[in-house]
Amino acid sequence: MAEGLKLYNTLTRSKVDFTPIDPKNVRMYVCGPTVYDFAHIGNARPVIVFDVLYRLLRHVYGEAHVTYARNITDVDDKINARALRDFPDLSLNDAIARVTQKTADQFSADVERLGNLPPTVEPRATDNIAQMISIIETLIAKGHAYVASGEVLFDTRSMAAYGQLSKRNLDEQQAGARIAVEAHKKHPGDFVLWKLSSHNEPGWDSPWGRGRPGWHIECSAMSKRYLGEVFDIHGGGLDLIFPHHENEIAQSCCANGTDVMANVWMHNGFVQVEGQKMSKSTGNFFTINELLDTESFGTRKWPGEVLRLAMLMTHYREPIDFSVKRLEEAERLIAKWPAGDAGDAAPNQSVLDALADDLNTVAAVQALHGLASSANADPTKLPVFLASAALLGLQPKKAEVSEDLSAAVTALVEMRLEMLKAKNFAEADKIRDDLLTKGIQLKDGKDKETGERVTSWEVKR
Secondary structure (H helix, E strand, O other): OHHHOEEEEOOOOEEEEOOOOOOOOEEEEEOOOEOOOOOEHHHHHHHHHHHHHHHHHHHHHOHHHEEEEEOEEOOOHHHHHHHHHHOOOOOHHHHHHHHHHHHHHHHHHHHHHOOOOOOOEOOEHHHOHHHHHHHHHHHHHOOOEEEEOOEEEEOHHHOOOOOOOOOOOHHHOOOOOOOOOOOOOOOOOOEEEEEEOOOOOOOEOOOOOOEEEOHHHHHHHHHHHHHOOOEEEEEEEHHHHHHHHHHHHHHHHHHHOOOOOEEEEEEEOOEEEOOEEOOOOOOOOOEHHHHHHOOOEOOEOOOHHHHHHHHHOOOOOOOEEEOHHHHHHHHHHHHOOOOOOOOOOOOOHHHHHHHHEOOOHHHHHHHHHHHHHHHHHOHHHHHHHHHHHHHOOOOOOOOOOOHHHHHHHHHHHHHHHHHHHOOOHHHHHHHHHHHHHOOEEEEEEEOOOOOOEEEEEEEOO
């Protein structure tokens, strides 16, 4: 299956055969959260998409041979503003630490409840400042960056191939009416690598004064440190192609003297909510935590596996309309799936083939539902279904039974046994059938010692 893995490469605008640089060291980088606020449902999509890819790569190449890096941006002007707002009585550094720790912890907890594995490494921007300064120094020395008005800027005209990912021509990137061009820039498209910090802003000592990094340089530094100058896959949302990923490529290639930063660039589509762009002003903005723990969407809470499946029911490159109807559809689907233990079973080839075709989770979910039907009819097929579901990060669970429900069902089971002893088969069958319509299945058997009829029951999903 390794030879059959195909991925859509944004860089070439084509589906390509995936060939890792080193099959014993497959490397993937995905842009993670800026931790100033709780992650919203749009943020969840790349986490889920690239978690499925991570699982697939681990299956193909072995868990020990795949490194997945997803960063945390913990230095940003939005973080500064949130820290000043939420903790005005603390020093700025303490306030920032409080905001970023709380938000990062919440992000980790939320995405875990959506069924995602933790990445191999999760570097923080503030732990990689020295690496950023080193890259900036190299770019200046090579003539790709310059210092002006207290900032270090990347000179986009110094790179002939600038625009290769977004397919934007520099000549077309003139200063528009909506974006004022700072006078100190040589060219309108030049972007900040380092900026000076005032006394009430976080900062680090550098050759250009006390300051902080620009957004783009962070990912160039972290990906190089943990994955190398050139690695296999770089992922993120469609909105990051320009300027973020374009500028990452410019910094990394010019500093390292390489033709590419990553061989394959993958981008997931946008998320709409009930047919509209997600926005706080329109009231359709929902955090992952709100969907999981409050009755904010569709006047109810939603289990993590339902939110995950709803995402996977649309191909990752297509836009998705996140709606109550879609969540209900996912919930109905999961309700029909059996639970149990996969043991050491391998995933079914139909699911593997679907995922090998540019992560076609739509086809994979369809195949999975067929496997669920087979497993419901033949319990020997259950482990393969469960192993296949796990490849998508889905783990069907047995329904929880409350004490009240358990007592009520037990009483009805005992009543039915009395009916059977009295040969009142019609009433006994009615109890059995009524319970089945409520998702309770009875199983009759015999006590091995006494030979008397005994009845067990279970909740069918």
